[in-house]
Amino acid sequence: DAGVIQSPRHEVTEMGQEVTLRCKPISGHDYLFWYRQTMMRGLELLIYFNNNVPIDDSGMPEDRFSAKMPNASFSTLKIQPSEPRDSAVYFCASRKSINGQPQHFGDGTRLSIL
Amino acid sequence: GENVEQHPSTLSVQEGDSAVIKCTYSDSASNYFPWYKQELGKRPQLIIDIRSNVGEKKDQRIAVTLNKTAKHFSLHITETQPEDSAVYFCAASIGNQFYFGTGTSLTVIP
Numbered sequence: 001d002a003g004v005i006q007s008p009r010h011e012v013t014e015m016g017q018e019v020t021l022r023c024k025p026i027s028g029h030d031y032l033f034w035y036r037q038t039m040m041r042g043l044e045l046l047i048y049f050n051n052n053v054p055i056d057d058s059g060m061p062e063d064r065f066s067a068k069m070p071n072a073s074f075s076t077l078k079i080q081p082s083e084p085r086d087s088a089v090y091f092c093a094s095r096k097s098i099n100g101q102p103q104h105f106g107d108g109t110r111l112s113i114l
Numbered sequence: 115g116e117n118v119e120q121h122p123s124t125l126s127v128q129e130g131d132s133a134v135i136k137c138t139y140s141d142s143a144s145n146y147f148p149w150y151k152q153e154l155g156k157r158p159q160l161i162i163d164i165r166s167n168v169g170e171k172k173d174q175r176i177a178v179t180l181n182k183t184a185k186h187f188s189l190h191i192t193e194t195q196p197e198d199s200a201v202y203f204c205a206a207s208i209g210n211q212f213y214f215g216t217g218t219s220l221t222v223i224p
Contacts, residue, residue: 031210042202042216043158047223050210095210100146100165103212105157 002026003107006092012112018080021109024073025094033103034067034077035091043091049075050097082113118140118206130224133191135218137204138141140185146207147180147187152217153200161202162189194222 007013007026009047011105033048047057060067064083069075079086089110093103117140127133137147145166150158164171164178164187171178175194180187191198199222204215 006138028183033212043214045212048210056211097210098207100207102148102160102163105150107157 004092004094004104006090006109007104008109009107010110012114013082014114015083016081017113018078019082019086019111019113020094021077021090021111023075023077023092023106025072025075025092026104027047028096029094029104030072030097031095031103032069032075033093033095034075035093036088037091038088038109046077051099087111087113116144116208116211116213118204118213118215120204120218123216124219124221126221126223127194129144129194129196130204131181133189133198133220133222135189135204135220136186137188137206137215138184138186139206139213141206141208142182142185143208144185144206144213145185147178148205148207149178150203150205151200152203158203178192186194192219194220194224196222198222216222 007022030051034046036044046059047067051071067077089108091108092106094102095103120137148163152158162176164180175192177190183199201217201219203217205212
């Protein structure tokens with residue numbers, strides 16, 4: 001099992017640019033979560049999907065953020081336009097839809113907006 | 115919604131001593147409680163979990179206890195080692211929603 005795979009691992013870009021983060025969940029997992037982690041705010045849930053359908057996006061900070069899951073093995077988180085305050089580590093996690101199953105996290109994308 | 119509080123935010127112990135991290139939750143419907151360890155620059159990794167029908171679970175030097183009546187659960191690390199230094203997160207789960215604590219930064223002093 002390769003685990004949750006995220007790309008890129010690091011991204012540095014200038015403000016105003018579009019940023020796309022990618023995630024491949026563990027095969028057979030039907031829930032996918034996007035988190036943002038900062039020192040100030042800790043681990044924040046942005047959005048999660050069940051069977052490729054967005055269930056709760058109340059954590060998405062503003063309209064500049066969007067997420068999609070076109071199929072069971074791929075999801076993207078897009079920021080357009082990016083701002084310096086978006087700098088953070090973004091984690092993707094997945095789990096099976098059985099009660100009492102943990103979330104498994106990817107290695108994260110460290111995003112720096114200059 | 116659920117509210118998870120975690121204490122302390124930082125903890126320093128001497129190598130070989132025990133460390134205890136405590137979490138409280140607000141919703142009695144929470145039924146699954148995982149603990150994650152996050153080393154610097156790495157992803158959170160599950161280290162132990164407990165379900166609401168169990169009061170205690172142990173895995174080598176790590177144990178978790180759950181008090182459903184008081185709505186609190188704790189992580190116990192015995193015989194701490196420098197490699198235990200990390201940030202530890204508790205979480206409470208209702209259905210498919212996970213609610214994370216704010217983390218405890220544990221430092222084990224050699």
